[in-house]
Amino acid sequence: SAAQAIRQRNQVADITLISAESAYPYYRPALSDLIVKDVTEQEFNLNPEAWYEQNNIQIILNTVVQGVNATDRVVNLGNKTQLAYDKLILATGSSNFIPRLKGIEATGVFSIKEKEDALALRAYAEGKDRAVIIGGGVLGLEAADALQELGLSVTVVEAMDRIMPRQLDPSASEFMSFILNNKGVDLRTGSSVEEILTKDGVVTGVKICQDVISADIVVVSVGVRANVEVARSAGLTINRGIVVNENMQTSNPHIYACGDVAEFEGVATNLWAPAIEQGKVAGKHAVGDVATFANKVEPLSLIAFGTEMFAVGTYPLENIEQYQILMNADPKTGNFKKLYFDRDRLVYGVLFKDITKANVLLNGIRQGHSCYTIMNKLFV
Structure with missing residues (x-):
């Protein structure tokens, strides 16, 4: 840009x-797509290769x-x-932060940050049966979804007591866990991988406390x-x-x-x-123009395991009783809405499944809409 x-x-x-990298600049948020499907350069790259020559921009790769x-x-x-x-x-x-674990350099351990990482994981996953994802954040869940789509059984290990702890409040995190469990994901929260087990330099599993989880692939996604x-x-x-x-x-x-x-x-x-x-x-x-940047409240989204999630704002970590909360959860349909208000000002919201009104939520956060204003837009 x-x-x-x-x-x-x-x-x-x-x-x-x-x-x-060896690739022309590309749309990095779509990396997980490369694990499961063929994506053309036209779809994936930010600009066609010819665009750089047409605009007299020299590009030096590798x-x-x-x-x-x-x-x-x-x-x-x-x-x-x-x-x-x-x-x-x-x-x-x-x-990507790579923890110092025994076995971390074994064949079968991956961390997805670049195009070649995703393509290498896809190639290696062929014929494999089991994968362990270390990290229950957005990128970890995207990798878990992609590998499950390839036919592998998946275990997600999260050191915190719930998944996506920085993005979701406890009830939204619990709802996401419900979705994962229904999709057959083995979810281990409040657990840390102590060692990546190997045989002849190849991954065979991970050790968690006194438990051993068999795995052909380990994906590290911890920040x-x-x-x-x-x-x-x-x-x-x-x-x-x-x-x-x-x-x-x-x-x-x-x-x-x-x-x-x-x-x-x-x-x-x-x-x-x-x-x-x-x-x-x-x-x-x-080049001499007047241009400034200002921080804004930015949303976080996830499309995985048959649902869509949209979260924005900061949920309160303490004094929750001082906040007004609106919530509507329907496990049967997978729809979930939850909003937090601080003195009648919207400060946090999360949507699952039906996110057609995501922009309403985003604007409500940025403009500090009242409970009455946003309720009539999101809960009707």
Whole structure:
């Protein structure tokens, strides 16, 4: 999005994209789709390959950036070459956190972050019977759904006492667990994998407390960490991510950051929509336009196990009795709605199955609708 924003405003600037991956930029939220079905490049890529040539954008693939000399404004590439820049935009993303477990490097252990990861898992899953997913968040459940669709029996192991603990309130989490159980998923909450069991370097299962779960595949999905190594080499200010201002400028005014690697006002969203918006702001500002980014309440969605989930806002962790709560749950149809109000202001909501009014909920959160206003829109 940054390169596109630049080219729309400046037809002559030299633009170079550098990626360690072999694939052209693609729609990363659809990675789990690659595990179960063929997706054409036209469907998956953000732009056709010809678009880059047509817009005079040089793209360098399979190339690692080793560091940045911010004083000389030079990017050092892994192939020993250097590229000079006037403005530099860092969109280095994040990497999956990999716990230090015995057996973590065995054949059959996967963590899905890139296109090649998803394709490798799909190929390896052929002819396999059992999979264990470590992590009960959105990405873990997407992987579990994909592997079950391929015919594997699936166990999800979550260290917290319920699944999706950061996104769903307890009752919504319980409803999601009900859906998983009905779909035949073996759900183990409040449990941690102590060891990945192997034979001759190949996964055979996992050990949980005194229990052993057989597995041909283990997928690790326990969070991400911002890729800040390049930023550190440039001497930029780093907290959880690269600290940026509203223009997406870092502590060096010639260097910008956007996406998973950026942190604005203490927030690193790790979500697609704000990442795209940040890229646009960085690109516009880099060529002299006035452009600013503002944090907004962003929704989280999941399509898996025959249902759709949409959650937005922050549910209260304490003093719940001070909140007004509206809830409607129907296990037979799979429909679920729950809203939290703080002094008659909508602050959190979650929908299952029927999410046709997701935008009503999102706008209600962002605008702080009252109970009466939102009830007439969502509960009729």
